[in-house]
Amino acid sequence: MGLCRGDEAKEVLVRDYWINPLAHLYLLGKQVKRCCCGDLLSKEYYLMICVKKSDKNIRKPIYVGGTCAGKLFNLSGAPTHMYFNPFATVGNETTSRTSGGHEGDIKIEPLNKEIREAIFLLCMDWDQPPGIPTSNILAMINRAPSRRLADHYVKAVNTIIGKDSRRRKLQDIIEGLRVIEKRIRHFRFPEMKAVINSIGLSDNIG
Numbered sequence: 606m607g608l609c610r611g612d613e614a615k616e617v618l619v620r621d622y623w624i625n626p627l628a629h630l631y632l633l634g635k636q637v638k639r640c641c642c643g644d645l646l647s648k649e650y651y652l653m654i655c656v657k658k659s660d661k662n663i664r665k666p667i668y669v670g671g672t673c674a675g676k677l678f679n680l681s682g683a684p685t686h687m688y689f690n691p692f693a694t695v696g697n698e699t700t701s702r703t704s705g706g707h708e709g710d711i712k713i714e715p716l717n718k719e720i721r722e723a724i725f726l727l728c729m730d731w732d733q734p735p736g737i738p739t740s741n742i743l744a745m746i747n748r749a750p751s752r753r754l755a756d757h758y759v760k761a762v763n764t765i766i767g768k769d770s771r772r773r774k775l776q777d778i779i780e781g782l783r784v785i786e787k788r789i790r791h792f793r794f795p796e797m798k799a800v801i802n803s804i805g806l807s808d809n810i811g
Contacts (some may be wrong), residue, residue, distance in 0.1 A: 634785045
C-alpha cells in the first residue's frame with residue numbers, strides 16, 4: 606500500500622481495504638508524522654487501520670490529516686466518532702453505530718474503556734501504532750463495546766505495559782505525557798486494577 610495522494614488513490618484504497626478509524630490524536634513534543642498522502646502532519650491527526658479485503662491478516666496503520674480523513678470517511682462510510690481523545694472531558698462515553706440506516710448510541714463497558722485508553726496512551730508515549738495483539742483487542746472493543754472483555758485481555762495489556770523500556774508504570778507514563786502536553790486529562794483504571802489484584806498479577810498500572 607503506497608501513498609494515498611489524490612481522490613483516485615483514495616478510491617482505490619477504499620476499494621481494496623476496510624478502513625477502521627481508531628483514534629483522534631495530536632502530535633506531542635517533537636513527534637513528526639506524515640499523512641497518508643505524504644504531507645507532513647501539523648498537529649491534529651487520525652490513526653486508522655486498513656485491513657485488506659482479500660486477506661484480513663494484512664493490516665496497515667496509516668496517519669491521516671483532517672482533509673484526507675474527511676475524504677476517507679465519505680468514501681468508506683466509516684464511523685466518524687473517534688473512540689479515544691486524550692483531551693476529552695471524562696464522562697459516559699458512547700460510540701455512534703449505524704444499524705438499519707439509523708444512528709444509535711452504545712455505551713462502552715467501563716473495563717473496555719480503560720483497556721482502550723491504556724493501549725492508546727502507550728501508543729502516544731512510545732510513538733508507534735498498535736501492534737497486532739493490541740489491534741485485535743481494539744477491534745473486539747469496536748465490534749462490541751458494551752460486552753466486557755475477559756480478564757486475560759487485562760493480563761495481556763498489563764504485560765505489554767511491563768515492557769516499557771524505562772520500566773515505568775502506566776501512571777508514570779501518563780505523567781510524562783502531561784509534562785509535554787498539559788491538556789492531557791487524568792486517567793484512572795479501577796476496573797483493570799481490580800482484575801489485576803484478583804488474579805494476583807504484578808501491577809503495572811500504578
